[in-house]
Amino acid sequence: MKYPVALTCGALWLASVSSLAWAADVPPGTVLAEKQLLVRHIKDEPASLDPAKAVGLPEIQVIRDLFEGLVNQDAKGNLVPGVATRWQSNDNRVWTFTLRDNARWSDGTPVTAEDFVYSWQRLVDPKTTSPFAWFAALAGIANAQNIIDGKAAPETLGVTAVDAHTLRGAAG
Numbered sequence: 001m002k003y004p005v006a007l008t009c010g011a012l013w014l015a016s017v018s019s020l021a022w023a024a025d026v027p028p029g030t031v032l033a034e035k036q037l038l039v040r041h042i043k044d045e046p047a048s049l050d051p052a053k054a055v056g057l058p059e060i061q062v063i064r065d066l067f068e069g070l071v072n073q074d075a076k077g078n079l080v081p082g083v084a085t086r087w088q089s090n091d092n093r094v095w096t097f098t099l100r101d102n103a104r105w106s107d108g109t110p111v112t113a114e115d116f117v118y119s120w121q122r123l124v125d126p127k128t129t130s131p132f133a134w135f136a137a138l139a140g141i142a143n144a145q146n147i148i149d150g151k152a153a154p155e156t157l158g159v160t161a162v163d164a165h166t167l168r169g170a171a172g
Contacts, residue, residue: 038065052123052130070097070116070167083111084167093171101165113161120169121147121154142172 026032046058054063070084084097103111122128124136124147136144142158158170 040065051119052128052132055131068103070099083116095169096162097167097169099165099167110164112164113167114164116167117157117159117161120159121157124148124157125154126150140171142170144172 040061042058042061044056044058046054046062047056048054048059049062049066051063051067054060069082071079071087072082074080081100083099083103085100087095087097089095097113097116099111099113099116105111120136120141123130124133124141124144126133126148133144133148136157137148143152143156144158146152147154147157158172160168160170162168
């Protein structure tokens, strides 16, 4: 029974750490300024804007403004859609996330399930030296610990792109 607990913890951590952006609800008919700017006061210079390496509040504040994760949290801490419009599991061991069709990077390129696979594989890759690599193992993602320990290739992580808009994660 450790996997359902680990996956629940994983989902909560994923929501808190990788739910990296909030979008404003703009009422219909609202005229926006031609140039959109985000101004944020941050006391200290961010040490890194790499989501796999960011550990401090300055980094997290900027990263939350730059990226959106699979899920977000509402004001009460409930999981709400981010890039994933829905997520489901029949056994709490394999989770399937369906991604929004209109998710785009800042250059207009579509965000795909493969982008999330890359991110998770990079997180556990020993070459990345992520301080959060251990989390993938704690969450029970298949083969995470072997990859972190250098015994398996990052491509063997239990996270796969079924198609451009479907991501699947499996417990080990």
